[in-house]
Amino acid sequence: MAIEVLIFYLLAGVAIAAAAGVVLARNPVHSAVSLVLSFVNVAAIYVMLRAEFLAVAQVIVYTGAIIVLVLFVLMLVQQQDLPEFHGGRPLRRAVGFLLGLVLLAEVAAAILTRSLRGAPGSWPPEAVAAVGGNIQAIGRELYSVYMLPIQATALLLLAATVGALFLARPELIEERLAVARRLFTISLAHPRGVDPLQPVAELPGPHDNERKPAGGDRVLVMARNAEEFTEQPAWGEIRR
Amino acid sequence: MIDFTQPTPVLLSEERQITETRRELVLNMGPQHPSTHGVLRVRLTLEGEMVVACDPVIGYLHRGVEKLGESHRYAQIVPWTDRTDYVAAPSNNLGYVLAVEKLCGIEAPERAQYWRMIMAELARIASHLVWLGTHALDIGALSVSLYTFRDRELILDIFEKFCGARLTTNMMEIGGFSRQIPPALPEMVRDFCRYLPKAIREYEDLLTENPIWLARTKGVGIVEPEIAISYSLTGACLRGSGVNYDVRKAMPYLLYDRIDFAVPLGTHGDVYDRYLVRVEEMRQSIRIIEQCLDQVPADGPLMAYESNYVIPPHERVMTTAEDMQRHFIWVIKGFSPPKGEVYHAVEHSKGELGYYIVSDGSPIPYRMRIRSPDFVNLQSLPYMAQGAMLADVVALIGTIDIVLGSVDR
Amino acid sequence: MDWEPLIVSYLFGFVLLNVLLLAMAYMTWLERRLVAFFQDRIGPNRTGPFGLLQPIADAVKLISKEDIVPANADRLVFLVAPLLSFVLAPLGALVVPFGDAVTVFGRQVNLYVIDINVAALYFLAVGSMGVYGIILGGYASGNRYSLLGALRSTAQVISYELVLGLSLVGIFILTGSLSLVDILRVQQRTLVLGGLELPNWFLLSQPLAFVLFLIAAVAETNRAPFDLPEAETELIAGYFTEYSGFRFSFYFLAEYINMIVVSLIAATLFLGGIDGPFVDGVWWLAVKAFIFLFFYVWLRATLPRFRYDQLMGLAWKVLLPLALINIGVTGLVRLWGIGAL
Structure with a gap:
């Protein structure tokens, strides 16, 4: 002992x-x-x-x-x-x-009213053993007597999660990124603080070259002649 | 006095100091970092894992090759070009040698030109193999790098057979080749051409349709065609964006206009497209090499000995007085090309490699400038990296395919 | 007080710890040999026959190296963190049943250290504690790469811990117990499926849960393709960048012991542990655990690494809903009593 x-x-x-x-x-x-x-x-x-x-x-x-x-x-x-x-x-x-x-007082009150006076809880050891162990006992208690509080807690947590997501919503991140991009600087070739690139004028569409499937749902355009040594992209739409 | 116990203050531009909030983290990636392919240093400003700014800092491998070009005789510069982009040394040799030949008005014999093409394409494959291995390794696929390096050994064996060196080959000479082609070499190259497609299929089995590989490369680092052009990207970085520009097609040098090959172009301009383009380029290189082997004359001169700028062959030096004098002068003083300036570009494995040489009529160049593709392509890193994740930066450095020896020169 | 079971338990735990350490040492050797085999190389073969003494040489090297503490590290936490990682790693193995009770010197000896009624949850609890070694190590190093590694690890472990736990709920529903010994007993029965006699392994009745557990376990042990906290090519080993010598080796030990423990647990939960054809016994457990370990190495040699956001997306958008669906379906099956499971 x-x-x-x-x-x-x-x-x-x-x-x-x-x-x-x-x-x-x-x-x-x-x-x-x-x-x-x-x-x-x-x-x-x-x-x-x-x-x-x-x-x-x-x-x-x-x-x-x-x-x-x-x-x-x-x-x-x-x-x-x-x-x-x-x-x-x-x-x-x-x-x-x-x-x-206040917390101290609460805990003290709980201990003084229950344990010190030796009042038994609703689950004495015999009752726990009767249902097959304390996991089973907790399960029974939680999903019968305390069903409503559990559901309420779950709902509260869900609301909290949604609220947290809302607070950290991606638009804000986008905004901050945009600020950073405006001040975005390149030390190699561009003068500092200048917006780096303006897209050049519209480029002509793709050429009728042989297309070869290359895996991953992509095709490769196989250019064969130099005559279209050009600045023409082989793709139609511009992404990003 | 520098206090080494304190961290070095990072100098930020004025604007960045204003935006630098406590949410951001400045991360110094490199020069000692396994994924920066040598000694590239990238100063990243991160928000969480997201990159808000990316500043490449170069120069850690600067050896002044261009300045060295102003103090060496023309023939002595060839070994220096090996050391710029050391994973594809023959292509560098080729760019320089062709520029000098253009300056002097020499044309190498047909047989030498074919062999130059073969060697340049082998160098392209070797470089792409190194790129593929390291790129995959950066993204986390360990094994591919071992496979590609295993197969690159075969190319290095060919180089060794041809010129005795494996990495810094110093292979091409002004005017052609002064060495003979070993008789076993064509068969060796053919064996390699038969073997490599199988190996490429092996790499593609591991990567091309791998969902993780697709997730890591598709839609990452998109460069639109007009952006690619305005950054003057070349090579696979440009063609991955779908712009049809290949020096071999646009301004054919050597005998590329006699060869049937296709230039693969991407359609989305992301990391995955550049991967597909480079893998396809390896296949096309194999085609080029096979055609060259079919067309190359079995016999014939390898050196343009008729030109006055080329060192005379040994037997003529030993038999004629005139050639003996020329040989003496060539060795002691070097040769003096005519006055003028010249630019010649070749399609290097990484893009357009150009040599710009100014001659003042003396035996050493007045100015030599290397337009190295890696250096120019590297500029697109900040553009690609904005808004990317930290792990993407590694993939982006890989996709640009830089060799720091060539970036810093 | 009856001291005997306590002493027997401690003795068995001691033996188990040593076996685990030995297994870990040879796991490193095996991994290097296997990866070498995958990669067309030879691997360590110089120290002893087939390089079998390599782990010992590595250990000697690591222990004799200088233990460096960075100048701007949080010294106390930095020194304690790897120990924490190492101490928590083998604890999970305490609840694995290695066989039925045997009689040694006339005494009944159970071939497990403890049989608590919450054994499966205990395994999860130990696993969730194990992350402290990583977080604190990464934080205390005073290095930004380490900090990023620690941050990644935090998010990753919490997310995959959920998937790991939820993937097991189906088994709990079917057995009605959280004890590994009970779960093993259920699996030792025979499942009759259309005249075919099969072992009642949960691999057969919970295949989805098995896949989920496998993926989450790889993530939980920070192994490729989920090795983001220590990604060499991005974070330069992440949380243990600054560690050297034997403190580094503690992290190393912890990682491999975690792998072995997770393999043992997976074999017990899904593959029937010691159950097998011919004679049941601990060798079947070893064989099954080895299959998992081989799978770990195979993954590492084959797959690229996920990106951080993809990793989180996989956990929350794919694995977690699947785990919940699995729980729902299992619950309904149990409720309606379909089959004699």
Whole structure:
């Protein structure tokens, strides 16, 4: 028995230390890594509580996807853009502190009302064993009692995805590209800042040369004589 | 004093500094990068993976070949031309030699002209094989490069048989060839011509209909015909866009007007079309070589010895006083072409390779200028790269088919 | 507390780790020989007979090289990242069943390290953690190529993780379990199809899922044609550009061990693992895993590389809908009870 308690303290200690690291680290990437460490330790605690599914879900969803995305963003942020380098934001700090307190109170209330008084949940171990394990138990609960919240969450996430796509819609990228193209410079042959090329006058159409299929739905025009040493393209329409 | 612990500041033009937001990433690709085909450096401004600006920086392999041309005698410059585009050395020799011959009014004997064509076409195939291998390697198809280099060895064997060198051949001489053609050579070339079509089919099996290859090359790096013309592109970069211009057809040199061959033209002007065009060019080169082998006289002079600008043959030097004196002067001082300036272009594997030579009547050129196709074609890289992805840049550098020795000269 | 199963598990895990390392070493040799064969070359043949000692020579070389840390690297993360990659790689193999229980010295020994009821999800979880080695390594190198490699890897792994997971859901529906041992037991039954007796392998009842899993697994292990995070010709090895010596070798080890683990899992999930004609046993698993490994090498020698946007498009526009369709169809079949699956 003692060994399990020891392992629990080890995991809990590392989880708390890592959680402290999240707040204390100066570098946001280090914060994210600490958060991963904390999550993994919490997942291990879940395993000790025989909640394997929860543990694995925690690792896949939180550490495997969400924090990866957070890191994705953090890697692109430059240190000097962070608010700490501009004196911080006092209002946000205050609000954050308050929200933290509220969260702490909530968690404390939940623990005090349930566990300490020893009130049993709706799924005692015997009931879990009766349906064949905790995966089955979670499945039953989620898709019967909590069906409506699940559907609502799914809808919310879908809306969020569509919203994100809208915010990052490609037209904006096109606009930015157009700005860049206007200022597009070539160092080799063109004077800087000059729009490089104006299309020359309309060119005559293709010639009746032999056409040879060349693969990939393409044909090659096989020009045989020099008489049409020309500036005539072998294709009709201009692309791009 | 340069502080090497600090990163080198990238000098941006004023406009770019204004647009340079924190969203953009300046990536320095090269000169030490496996896909820049040597020492090309490309300064890319990326937004995510998308290229918003692309600045090729050249000159890392500049050896001053043009300036060297102003301090060497005419015959001594031929080895330098090997070293510009070293994957197709005979074609470079040919361009220079033909320019000097035009200046001096020499015409090489028919047999030599045929062999020059054979060697130039072999060089074209060798260059295209190197291009195909490296291009495919850039896009990620590992094996093709090994196959093409395996088959290129056969061409290098032919070169070695012919002149003793494999890469920097120094093969052509002003006035023709002073060496004899080894008797086994025609059969060797014929064997190669029989073998290569099979090999080309092998490469095409791996690439032409491969969905990933199609996805990576179709619609990428489109150059419209009028844009291609205004960038003065030549070679497959121009013909891939469908413009019918091939120096061999437009201004026939050597005996190309006696040969029946077709010039493939693309229809969409993208990377895939340039790929198809070059592969077809290899097939056409095989046809040209076969026709040359059929038509070339088995016997006959290889050097235009009747001209005064050509070094006399050994037996005449040893028997006549006049030729001995000429030989002495040729070796000690070189020959002096008439005053004048001349430009001669050949269809190199990469495009129009032109040599412009100004002679002031002395044994060394007053000015030599190389119009190298790679250098001119490279200018289209920024145009093709705008709005492309980072991985496309690699494919685009490949499709232009540059050799940095020729770009920087 | 009963210590014995714990000790046996640890012992078996230790043996497994060593076998994996050995297999990885010879996987590198095999890959080089095979690619050489594909490419009309000879490959390493100087160190020992048929070059069999080459992996050892490589290891000695890599370990004895200088361990360079770039000046503008994030030092701590830079040093830890390859270890992370390496430690997480073999963990997936812990849930692979290598056979039925055998009796050693009068004791029942299970030929797997652990049998948790979420084994398949555990494999996915370990795989999704493995990306941290790549991301952190790429970020910490302080090199823009590495950073780009890390960014590519992030997007790629998240997308293909989804496909990988969803491709397995059909199997979960058919077996009603997430445990690899249970999944294996179901596959050891016989499938009677029109008088023909076939093994009940999920390759036959879930062919679409098999293809999806195969593609996603190649992407998940960063192998050609999905090797974008380390594309030599674009990103110059991407996230491990700046690594040298034994830290580089850790990434290398991790990549190959990942390949082997994924092959073992694929063989267990779709090809019936240890099930086979004549005598069931671990050799069948080895043969099947080898088929996958050969397939990996074959792909690398043949195919060009995808572009980043095409890669993402493939995952989200092709593979993901197919996986969802597969789940729907499997669910309906299960619901209506067609066939005796």
